[in-house]
Amino acid sequence: MPAGGTPGALAPGHGDPGHRRGARRPASLRAGHGDHGPGPGLRCRPADVARLPGGHPRLAVGGRRAQEECEAMAEQAIRDADHRKWMPGAGWGECARAILDLGMGRYEAMLDRVDRAMSGPTSHAFLWRYSWPDYIEAAVRVGKPRRAQDLLHSLAASAEATGRTAPLALLQRARALLSPDSAAGALYERALALHAQDRQPFDEARTRLVYGEWLRRNRRRAEARTQLQAAMEAFDQLGATPWAARAATEMRATGLSLPDRSQAADPLAVLTPQELQVVRLAATGASNREIGARLFLSPRTVASHLYKAFPKLGVASRAELARLELA
Incomplete structure (x- = not known):
């Protein structure tokens, strides 16, 4: 696993050279367009949800498209970055694929992909730090809590140094994933309270998804359905197809009957x-x-x-x- 960077760089704009170059990146890297209008609970524009702070492409490439489109967009991003001799840009393309891996439940593949991207010529300190919350979730899901716990300390230092609600919300979610049941619920609630102050619909929906999963495992089905329903609706509105399917699967696991969206094709x-x-x-x-x-x-x-x-x-x-x- 690549080494962590200095605290304070989780938020864009903290002197990171890649951030300053964002405006000059090719369109396939910025990928800030979209045709999914805001839903009643999101209060955001398509361009707002398709772009991460600083113009980074993670959500636009990794969450908004179906698998084939995501792969094509990521490959184009890598080609563009290679053509411009800006190797960190290729790293963004690989990390977009990693988010798709995470959404599709390919957790080991996600960890391997990020490790490769961060240990070769595409490595970039800011890019690696931005991947921390996703890396932690994948490590937890494959039963490697020590690997996630080691990274949590770096994430905490970085998020707390920024003082911004968005990274602090991701920190609380990561802590919840690694905490015993006696503490996890309060941490998930704290993360949602922070999301409410700085609306990042994709990240908020992901927090609701893992919180709903936790509630279901703890036999709190009614509460689980509330969180999972909100997550599923948000993912649907964002066009995050793999994530919406995961939320729907969890909804069914609570005993709720849902229309089958994908049985004919899957x-x-x-x-x-x-x-x-x-x-x-x-x-x-x-x-x-x-x-x-x-x-x-x-x-x-x-x-x-x-x-x-x-x-x-x-x-x-x-x-x-x-x-x-x-x-």
């Missing part, structure tokens, strides 16, 4: 959330015991999930899972 939509988790791990070659340890399930329960999932996917064995697109 066979994975027929799986329950836990079946999907088990199948994805089984496709990597993990044994039932290993899957159970990761998901806190018994090997027998894992076998039951696979038994139910195989006919839904039209496969008869683990080996056949390899031919499916399980991301």
